[in-house]
Amino acid sequence: MLDSRQIKVFAEVVRTGSYSAAARSLGYTPPAISQQMKAMERAVGTPLFARVGRGLKLTDAGQVLARHTSDILEKLMSVQEQIAAVARLKAGRVRICAFPSASATLVPAAVSRITDSHPGIRIELTELEPPLSLEALCRGDSDVTLGFSYADVVAEQPDEELLRVPLTDDPMLVLMPTWHPLARRRSVDLSQLAQDRWIAGCVRCRGHLVRRCAEAGFEPDIAFASDDNLAVQSLVAAGFGVSLMPAMVLSFMRHPKVAGLPLVPAAHRHVSAYTLAGHEQIPAVRLILDALRQAASEQRPRGVKAAP
The missing domain is CATH 3.40.190.10 (Periplasmic binding protein-like II)
Structure with missing residues (x-):
């Protein structure tokens, strides 16, 4: 596999025409440049330079690589800039x-x-x-x-x-229509709602409702179920039952004919x-x-x- 540092050294050797000139340009020693090029030739499996007198000549393989060196370095630079932008939080994507x-x-x-x-x-x-x-x-x-x-x-x-x-x-609240006999209370115990019909939410929420009611000594009469929080509130407001709903929902959406009371003991x-x-x-x-x-x-x- 080609090493980006070796590609840069190769490009400089091609530009300057010799190992010694590339060494002076890059601040290396000539032996270091020679070692880099030998390692690169081992990586590609074929010679890239041929000696012609005191100078160097690109082999056919070297000419192929030389034609692409500029594009390779530009792409590497682009990738490095993109990575740096992500690291500096100037770019990137997050899926929530x-x-x-x-x-x-x-x-x-x-x-x-x-x-x-x-x-x-x-x-x-x-x-x-x-x-x-x-x-x-x-x-x-x-x-x-x-x-x-x-x-x-x-x-x-x-x-x-x-x-x-x-x-x-997130605290759980009991939803009931504003005209419910318990609607003006500060809080409510689930046992006080044993005779009411219930409206359940998602599968996980329904499981929580059933467990809490069991702790209060009764099995809830679940007449309706909906994952739609607005639908649940509308059903409650119309008098079709009471429900449990997280306070987070009521912080942005509350039906005007629905009251939300904290549970005793509290639940969240x-x-x-x-x-x-x-x-x-x-x-x-x-x-x-x-x-x-x-x-x-x-x-x-x-x-x-x-x-x-």
């Missing part, structure tokens, strides 16, 4: 995969912070709920994934290849960012993770702690 409420809150705040200071970085966003979002990360379809898990479940142990970056704990979900282990050292990925931490800190409701 997030669940809907995070893509409506944490992601815009983080992306805004980054694009203001690093406009050359391209950020792309797709939406998936966990665990599908983590699977996308493992497949290489995203660089940073936002996911969540519930506090009443043993913390997920992600693949050893993944790095988990805790962001925040852990929100985290994930990337492949070692990728946090990539400048643009590290920048995204830092911006997500800052966004989570700024948007965290008063009294709510960061995720462990």
Whole structure:
């Protein structure tokens, strides 16, 4: 395989016409230039120069290489400049995969912070709920994934290849229509809603609802289920049931005829960012993770702690 340093030396030998002239130009000794060219000839498997008197003449193979040397060096320079731009955060691309409420809150705040200071970085966003979002990360379809898990479940142990970056704990609220008998309370115990019908969310959210209700001593009568947060709120407002919803959702979207009450005892979900282990050292990925931490800190409701 050709070495970039050898290519540069070869180009200088061709330009100056001799090892000694190339040595003076590059600040090397003539033997050092000779060794570089011998190593290069071994790499390509054929002589590149032939001695003609005291001078040098390019062999046929040397002429082929000489015709391409300029292009090779230009491409190497271009690659080096692009890599340097990425390292200086003047360029690069980061693909984020997030669940809907995070893509409506944490992601815009983080992306805004980054694009203001690093406009050359391209950020792309797709939406998936966990665990599908983590699977996308493992497949290489995203660089940073936002996911969540519930506090009443043993913390997920992600693949050893993944790095988990805790962001925040998102409180769970009970949604009920504003005319519900308990709507004016400061908080509510799930046992007080044992006779109500329920509206469930995504598969993971539904599992959390069923577990919490079981702890409160009843099995919820789930009449509707929807992954659409607006649809859930509309169903609640119309009186078709009550629901559990993260405070993060209500921070940007609240139906005027819906009340959200904290649970007693409190419940929350852990929100985290994930990337492949070692990728946090990539400048643009590290920048995204830092911006997500800052966004989570700024948007965290008063009294709510960061995720462990």
